[in-house]
Amino acid sequence: MSTEMVYVEHCKGINGLDKVVLREVRGCSAEVYLYGGQVTSWKNEHGEELLFVSSKAIFKPPKAIRGGIPICFPQFGSHGSLEQHGFARNSFWSIDPDPSPFPTNSSNKAFVDLILKHSEEDVKIWPHRYEFRLRVTLGPGGDLMLTSRIRNTNTDGKPFTFTFAYHTYFSVSDISEVRVEGLETLDYLDNLQNKERFTEQGDAITFESEVDKIYVSTPTKIAILDHERKRTFVLRKDGLPDAVVWNPWDKKAKAMPDFGDDEYKHMLCVEAACVEKPITLKPGEEWRGRQELSAVPSSYCSGQLDPQRVLQAG
Numbered sequence: 001m002s003t004e005m006v007y008v009e010h011c012k013g014i015n016g017l018d019k020v021v022l023r024e025v026r027g028c029s030a031e032v033y034l035y036g037g038q039v040t041s042w043k044n045e046h047g048e049e050l051l052f053v054s055s056k057a058i059f060k061p062p063k064a065i066r067g068g069i070p071i072c073f074p075q076f077g078s079h080g081s082l083e084q085h086g087f088a089r090n091s092f093w094s095i096d097p098d099p100s101p102f103p104t105n106s107s108n109k110a111f112v113d114l115i116l117k118h119s120e121e122d123v124k125i126w127p128h129r130y131e132f133r134l135r136v137t138l139g140p141g142g143d144l145m146l147t148s149r150i151r152n153t154n155t156d157g158k159p160f161t162f163t164f165a166y167h168t169y170f171s172v173s174d175i176s177e178v179r180v181e182g183l184e185t186l187d188y189l190d191n192l193q194n195k196e197r198f199t200e201q202g203d204a205i206t207f208e209s210e211v212d213k214i215y216v217s218t219p220t221k222i223a224i225l226d227h228e229r230k231r232t233f234v235l236r237k238d239g240l241p242d243a244v245v246w247n248p249w250d251k252k253a254k255a256m257p258d259f260g261d262d263e264y265k266h267m268l269c270v271e272a273a274c275v276e277k278p279i280t281l282k283p284g285e286e287w288r289g290r291q292e293l294s295a296v297p298s299s300y301c302s303g304q305l306d307p308q309r310v311l312q313a314g
């Protein structure tokens with residue numbers, strides 16, 4: 001029997017839906033459902049799940065899968081006339097039979113190319129032709145990279161405009177022990193206050209109630225620190241100026257049928273996005289947006305940076 005490593009495996013997931021499993025030599029893995037073109041699992045070399053998927057997630061169209069990394073396209077949230085977060089997350093994607101040339105890092109063997117094109121159904125609500133190519137790569141060190149390339153293939157000469165997000169659900173030990181760094185002092189649009197614009201205070205962001213904010217023009221690197229689990233997620237992005245931060249907290253959690261009442265304690269969405277300034281493509285033009293995730297052990301212990309404690313300990 002061959003013991004050769006299988007980097008890419010096509011198989012069936014929940015409810016017989018097609019999925020692709022990516023594996024790397026050190027034991028890390030990722031799973032991508034063709035339904036939604038959605039990453040639903042990302043595990044480190046110890047087999048620990050790094051993404052949150054609700055125990056109540058419904059793996060059945062037309063509902064989008066609650067967790068992992070849904071793709072919001074061609075509309076983020078309710079910023080337009082389409083259904084919430086657009087139709088990409090509840091469309092059936094295909095394996096791209098002919099991925100167009102793509103600069104690859106030759107050490108990456110675990111990747112899959114998916115494609116979504118206009119369907120007769122979608123054309124009724126969004127009258128455009130497009131090709132959306134998504135490459136999901138699991139790097140040798142366990143990093144998870146998503147690259148989207150969206151091309152306008154309209155034959156009527158018309159441009160189209162869209163907003164976009166990688167709606168990433170991170171798994172965290174306890175939301176009240178989590179902080180986000182890289183967004184302090186930035187402007188944000190608050191979805192809980194009619195998308196009004198505010199400026200974040202100077203401290204790193206922590207959580208004690210519902211949050212639904214779109215930080216605009218953010219740096220390319222954001223860190224999510226999970227003190228209890230001593231893990232830091234690093235999100236790097238390119239072509240996606242904004243970052244959405246969302247936690248539904250208790251009341252909204254109870255109102256969502258595909259989300260457990262207490263699950264808000266164990267998840268946080270930080271989403272590389274392009275919302276404030278929508279993207280317009282003319283026929284033949286292509287846009288790229290990339291998100292790269294890594295999970296690193298952090299030695300930081302809660303309170304360590306509290307000067308009072310440092311003094312006492314000394």
Ligand SMILES: O=P(O)(O)OC[C@H]1O[C@@H](O)[C@H](O)[C@@H](O)[C@@H]1O
Pocket residue numbers: 077084085167191212213244246269271
């Ligand atoms: O329930 P949905 O459609 O998956 O959306 C979840 C949340 O997604 C976030 O990205 C939005 O900012 C929130 O407003 C929204 O509630």
